[in-house]
Amino acid sequence: MRVLQTKEIELCVYRLARRAGLTLTDGCRAALQAAAREETGAAKFALDAVLENERIARREEMPICQDTGMACVFLEVGQEVRLEGAPLAEAVNEGVRRAYADGNFRMSLCDPLTRVNTKDNTPACIHTDMVPGDAVKITFLPKGFGSENMSRIRMLDPADGVEGILETIVETVKIAGSRPCPPVVAGVGIGGSFDSCAWLAKKALMRETGLAHPRSDVASIEREALARINRLGIGAQGFGGKVTALAVHCELAPTHIAGLPVAVNLQCHCVRCGSEVL
Amino acid sequence: MRKLSLPLSARDVASLHAGDTVLLSGIVYTARDCAHKRLFELLDADMVLPFSLKGAFIYYAGPCPARAGKACGSCGPTTSARMNGYAPRLLDLGLGGMIGKGEMSEEVRRAIAQHGAVYFAAIGGAGALYGNAVKRSELIAFPELLAEAIYRLEIEDFPLVVAIDGAGNTIYST
Numbered sequence: 001m002r003v004l005q006t007k008e009i010e011l012c013v014y015r016l017a018r019r020a021g022l023t024l025t026d027g028c029r030a031a032l033q034a035a036a037r038e039e040t041g042a043a044k045f046a047l048d049a050v051l052e053n054e055r056i057a058r059r060e061e062m063p064i065c066q067d068t069g070m071a072c073v074f075l076e077v078g079q080e081v082r083l084e085g086a087p088l089a090e091a092v093n094e095g096v097r098r099a100y101a102d103g104n105f106r107m108s109l110c111d112p113l114t115r116v117n118t119k120d121n122t123p124a125c126i127h128t129d130m131v132p133g134d135a136v137k138i139t140f141l142p143k144g145f146g147s148e149n150m151s152r153i154r155m156l157d158p159a160d161g162v163e164g165i166l167e168t169i170v171e172t173v174k175i176a177g178s179r180p181c182p183p184v185v186a187g188v189g190i191g192g193s194f195d196s197c198a199w200l201a202k203k204a205l206m207r208e209t210g211l212a213h214p215r216s217d218v219a220s221i222e223r224e225a226l227a228r229i230n231r232l233g234i235g236a237q238g239f240g241g242k243v244t245a246l247a248v249h250c251e252l253a254p255t256h257i258a259g260l261p262v263a264v265n266l267q268c269h270c271v272r273c274g275s276e277v278l
Numbered sequence: 279m280r281k282l283s284l285p286l287s288a289r290d291v292a293s294l295h296a297g298d299t300v301l302l303s304g305i306v307y308t309a310r311d312c313a314h315k316r317l318f319e320l321l322d323a324d325m326v327l328p329f330s331l332k333g334a335f336i337y338y339a340g341p342c343p344a345r346a347g348k349a350c351g352s353c354g355p356t357t358s359a360r361m362n363g364y365a366p367r368l369l370d371l372g373l374g375g376m377i378g379k380g381e382m383s384e385e386v387r388r389a390i391a392q393h394g395a396v397y398f399a400a401i402g403g404a405g406a407l408y409g410n411a412v413k414r415s416e417l418i419a420f421p422e423l424l425a426e427a428i429y430r431l432e433i434e435d436f437p438l439v440v441a442i443d444g445a446g447n448t449i450y451s452t
Contacts, residue, residue, distance in 0.1 A: 042439050045299055049401040057406035063352040066342045066405040104351050106342040106425050117424050146357045178380040178450055179357050181402035238450050270403040
């Protein structure tokens with residue numbers, strides 16, 4: 001058994017969170033640059049501002065977006081690792097707490113009823129998978145809620161098939177309109193149960209923007225959904241244009257013979273995500 | 279790009295058309311979900327608001343804390359549609375307009391046209407760009423709301439798009 005102190009996990013979450021708040025992922029930046037070359041008018045104005053914004057964010061050490069998000073943390077823990085120290089969730093939350101305070105990030109979490117702020121941006125939304133091996137992989141995705149609010153889940157019938165999946169994805173982006181800060185990335189969960197389908201959609205957003213699914217039938221759904229979304233004409237910030245989505249990412253899991261769950265988790269044009277292996 | 283200063287005159291408003299880009303300077307007040315709820319509680323109780331609505335501009339935003347030496351932290355717009363229920367009454371009371379992101383309701387569009395107000399779209403996700411263009415920031419109400427409190431911001435050359443103009447024309451197709 002390899003022994004790993006949870007303090008190492010705390011420090012890793014801290015590093016990932018600090019970096020994510022100030023940087024777009026390489027895939028996201030490349031997709032935005034490509035979009036800026038395609039657009040004109042107000043949409044072009046918006047995309048140029050977003051690219052200029054990242055340069056200012058780095059220079060001024062200011063978060064890219066004031067919505068520094070809910071901390072979504074995905075832990076893939078090797079089953080040959082024995083964790084020592086503070087409980088895992090506490091270690092992750094401590095990393096978030098310190099990163100958000102030190103980075104001058106916004107504390108954006110509150111009680112859902114009283115709306116009283118938790119003041120330290122915890123608790124993080126933590127998913128843990130046990131995997132083979134003796135390493136721990138940590139992925140950090142700060143998720144803004146302008147786009148999270150526009151996400152949807154539908155329990156389709158098996159007969160709805162691929163066409164039903166495509167309609168669900170495109171309809172979600174259409175209903176969202178200008179509100180989720182397009183051009184969006186659509187993370188799509190297909191299959192599983194009600195809850196695991198939503199998690200698949202979030203996990204799809206952790207993939208490098210624009211990378212296709214390895215299964216060709218899934219990659220083909222991604223391509224077709226992207227093409228249909230970009231015919232909607234919503235454009236950057238809803239100003240009209242050819243690029244309403246930068247990418248569509250699907251993740252799959254076997255589902256029940258009676259169902260076809262489809263969850264669409266929208267991500268704004270600021271994909272801030274990073275991972276590290278300990 | 280055209281430069282414009284707040285407060286806007288009737289002539290300024292008349293010269294703005296949906297889709298125009300401007301660099302806006304002057305005083306704005308931040309307010310988002312919770313602050314609007316509080317403002318409405320004050321209005322319903324016939325109490326004085328923390329700032330005068332007459333000709334004022336509300337910026338739908340909740341900034342990050344400022345780091346040492348800066349007036350403001352990251353400060354981009356939030357989704358305006360969540361304030362659809364609040365905006366018409368504030369416009370009726372003399373609000374000059376709003377800055378936010380994304381489409382607003384038909385009711386808001388009508389109120390803007392009726393009062394000759396303006397709705398500017400800031401670019402969502404450009405928080406550092408806007409935060410860096412804030413020259414002064416002062417917390418004026420509801421400190422317990424943290425980022426959702428009302429801040430009086432002095433902004434300089436905010437790049438904005440006219441999203442709904444004083445005649446009620448809109449850049450959004452939906």
